[in-house]
Amino acid sequence: MEEINALFNGFAVAMTPFNLLLMLVGVTLGVIIGVLPGLGGANGIAILLPLTFTMPPTSAIIMLSCIYWGALFGGAITSVLFNIPGEPWSVATTFDGYPMARNGKAGEALTAAFTSSFVGAFFAIVMITFLAPLVAKFALQFGPPEFFSVYLLTFCSFVGMNKGSPFKTISAMMLGFALATVGMDTVTGQLRLTFGNPELMRGFDFLIAVIGLFGIGEILLSMEEGLAFQGAAAKIRGKVVLETWKQLPKYWATSLRSCLIGCWMGITPGGATPASFMAYGVAKRVSKDGDKFGTGKMEGIVAPETAAHAAGTAALLPMLSLGIPGSPTAAVLLGGLLIWGLQPGPLLFVEKPDFVWGLIASMYLGNLAGLFVVLTCVPLFASILRIPFSIIAPVIIVICAVGAYTVHNAMFDVWLMLGFGVLGYVFKKLDYPMAPMVLALVLGDRAEDSFRQSMLFSQGSLDIFFSNPLVGGITSLALVLLFWPLIGKVIGKKKATA
Amino acid sequence: MSEQANNSNQESAISVRVMDIITSIVFLAIGVTVMIGSLKLGASWGADGPEAGYFPFYISLIILLSSMVTLYQAAIVNKKNKTESFVDSEPLKQVLAVLLPAIVFVLGVQLIGIYVSSALYIAIFMVWLGKYPIWKAVAVSVGVSVALYLMFEFWFQVPLPHGSWFNPLEFVGVN
Numbered sequence: 001m002e003e004i005n006a007l008f009n010g011f012a013v014a015m016t017p018f019n020l021l022l023m024l025v026g027v028t029l030g031v032i033i034g035v036l037p038g039l040g041g042a043n044g045i046a047i048l049l050p051l052t053f054t055m056p057p058t059s060a061i062i063m064l065s066c067i068y069w070g071a072l073f074g075g076a077i078t079s080v081l082f083n084i085p086g087e088p089w090s091v092a093t094t095f096d097g098y099p100m101a102r103n104g105k106a107g108e109a110l111t112a113a114f115t116s117s118f119v120g121a122f123f124a125i126v127m128i129t130f131l132a133p134l135v136a137k138f139a140l141q142f143g144p145p146e147f148f149s150v151y152l153l154t155f156c157s158f159v160g161m162n163k164g165s166p167f168k169t170i171s172a173m174m175l176g177f178a179l180a181t182v183g184m185d186t187v188t189g190q191l192r193l194t195f196g197n198p199e200l201m202r203g204f205d206f207l208i209a210v211i212g213l214f215g216i217g218e219i220l221l222s223m224e225e226g227l228a229f230q231g232a233a234a235k236i237r238g239k240v241v242l243e244t245w246k247q248l249p250k251y252w253a254t255s256l257r258s259c260l261i262g263c264w265m266g267i268t269p270g271g272a273t274p275a276s277f278m279a280y281g282v283a284k285r286v287s288k289d290g291d292k293f294g295t296g297k298m299e300g301i302v303a304p305e306t307a308a309h310a311a312g313t314a315a316l317l318p319m320l321s322l323g324i325p326g327s328p329t330a331a332v333l334l335g336g337l338l339i340w341g342l343q344p345g346p347l348l349f350v351e352k353p354d355f356v357w358g359l360i361a362s363m364y365l366g367n368l369a370g371l372f373v374v375l376t377c378v379p380l381f382a383s384i385l386r387i388p389f390s391i392i393a394p395v396i397i398v399i400c401a402v403g404a405y406t407v408h409n410a411m412f413d414v415w416l417m418l419g420f421g422v423l424g425y426v427f428k429k430l431d432y433p434m435a436p437m438v439l440a441l442v443l444g445d446r447a448e449d450s451f452r453q454s455m456l457f458s459q460g461s462l463d464i465f466f467s468n469p470l471v472g473g474i475t476s477l478a479l480v481l482l483f484w485p486l487i488g489k490v491i492g493k494k495k496a497t498a
Numbered sequence: 499m500s501e502q503a504n505n506s507n508q509e510s511a512i513s514v515r516v517m518d519i520i521t522s523i524v525f526l527a528i529g530v531t532v533m534i535g536s537l538k539l540g541a542s543w544g545a546d547g548p549e550a551g552y553f554p555f556y557i558s559l560i561i562l563l564s565s566m567v568t569l570y571q572a573a574i575v576n577k578k579n580k581t582e583s584f585v586d587s588e589p590l591k592q593v594l595a596v597l598l599p600a601i602v603f604v605l606g607v608q609l610i611g612i613y614v615s616s617a618l619y620i621a622i623f624m625v626w627l628g629k630y631p632i633w634k635a636v637a638v639s640v641g642v643s644v645a646l647y648l649m650f651e652f653w654f655q656v657p658l659p660h661g662s663w664f665n666p667l668e669f670v671g672v673n
Binding site: 050051054165167168170171174175177178181185187188190192193195216219220223224225388390391393394395397398401402405406409411414415418421422425426429430432448451452455456460 | 514517518521522525528531532535536539543547548549550551552553554557558560561564565567568571584585589590592593595596597599600601603604607608612616619620623624627628630638642646650654655656657658659662
């Protein structure tokens with residue numbers, strides 16, 4: 001039980017008064033970010049990242065990951081009370097959450113949502129605790145070809161899992177890779193694709209992209225929809241919480257199913273949003289009163305919230321053990337690790353056990369803190385939503401501009417952020433997925449490095465990606481996922497004719 | 499102005515199909531640019547392994563292929579989508595009402611620094627789009643700017659842009 005010992009050491013690291021304070025601050029900030037339109041886990045953390053440069057890395061990541069937990073919790077508040085999903089992964093929560101609130105059961109709905117979020121996250125954290133070290137140990141034997149095949153698997157699974165056009169997914173992803181190559185080439189030292197522009201020598205930082213795509217883009221979208229907040233009143237009394245908790249164990253099967261769906265979708269980069277929809281769909285099909293879903297069934301809140309939170313948490317497993325983030329937010333956290341001088345990947349467990357286990361321990365504590373904060377402070381957070389959009393929109397744009405500037409102290413980045421904002425707006429409306437683009441921008445350099453090194457080994461032959469069962473297996477799986485839209489169509493046709 | 503706005507409520511400013519076509523053409527242009535750039539660097543096998551343009555060359559190739567398919571699908575296969583609206587003219591006005599001032603704001607940040615431009619931007623936005631009384635707008639906007647100043651320059655010691663052309667903070671003795 002090596003992991004248990006390591007985990008207790010981690011608790012010792014995480015439980016200093018300073019870190020506990022940061023947890024509370026992080027969770028509260030996170031909920032606010034989750035509640036506000038235009039600010040979410042990914043760009044909220046991207047904006048706050050420069051503020052943590054002076055902190056010790058362990059404290060910094062504890063605060064940032066707590067912002068993430070907070071944002072996951074916060075999305076549910078707006079879904080239930082205002083029928084406005086604060087985050088994309090809480091869209092499915094509106095289906096039954098808002099009707100429940102309209103029936104005067106806002107307290108029950110919120111308690112169910114928060115508790116299921118906590119259960120989902122807890123399940124995923126336990127999984128990370130025991131699985132991440134194993135994966136990391138296994139991955140220590142990986143060479144460049146294995147790593148490239150894992151990158152390939154990550155990106156191909158976006159193509160396979162995405163509902164929209166696979167060609168749009170590929171285009172968006174390749175744009176991310178192309179942007180990642182701009183700037184100094186780390187191997188040859190040559191300047192690539194800068195076309196003589198000195199501002200481009202720095203390359204495109206993905207933090208700027210995240211702030212623009214998710215922040216400015218989201219504001220433009222909300223503006224178009226002309227948001228008017230009209231919500232149910234929110235207050236959670238202690239009695240309601242206890243009564244709801246008494247009802248929840250009934251839904252243990254739904255909960256467990258959603259946990260598994262969430263963990264799977266989080267580790268493979270499907271992400272929290274499809275996980276929540278999938279869990280909702282499955283629960284609706286399996287449940288006895290599935291046809292009453294959408295009218296305010298508690299089960300319809302439990303399923304998506306559990307899955308979303310499990311997926312959001314599980315996305316940190318590949319980030320910690322392989323250095324491959326499973327979601328844009330995990331990518332931003334990974335960017336933070338690089339800035340603090342830590343190399344994410346399997347060696348992290350060996351070289352910086354204090355950091356890794358401190359982080360894992362803080363996940364337990366952070367989610368507990370999150371549950372406490374949201375259950376006690378709902379009226380406060382709901383009142384934030386009553387601030388009119390004509391105040392919120394300019395303030396958020398100012399905050400985004402500040403965030404973009406502080407990444408490199410460069411004015412050019414602020415312009416770039418605006419550009420990414422327009423791009424995000426257009427992409428969203430045309431169903432170009434943004435997550436693969438952001439991940440390609442983050443992982444581009446490393447995917448390229450591992451590709452080049454593999455090519456050096458093999459003198460330019462692609463056979464190296466099938467040279468042993470492990471790398472061959474991963475590559476084959478990647479190719480299956482890449483062609484999944486095609487394979488799915490063929491199977492569908494056969495079924496139709498049969 | 500408001501009556502006109504009501505009349506044009508349902509009008510589509512641009513269709514999804516046209517927007518899809520434009521976007522895929524932009525992607526094609528990006529693909530060509532990256533391809534030219536990587537060929538200039540050398541996209542083949544050098545003396546010491548793959549050259550700097552090797553990887554980007556294949557990236558650009560994939561961009562060209564996938565955007566050609568998207569263009570084909572939008573322009574030829576999905577002709578029926580001609581009528582589906584990308585954005586109606588009234589919401590487009592709303593979007594531009596945020597975007598254009600945001601561009602002016604960023605220009606302001608560059609020229610006169612972030613604090614004064616933020617205050618002006620928030621105040622004008624509130625009065626113009628939110629129809630707030632001026633005193634409320636001033637209170638909120640100045641409050642946000644002062645909070646930004648305290649948080650960044652004072653507590654975290656992260657300098658924000660003070661203006662490349664003219665620094666209004668000189669009046670209160672800050673360089």
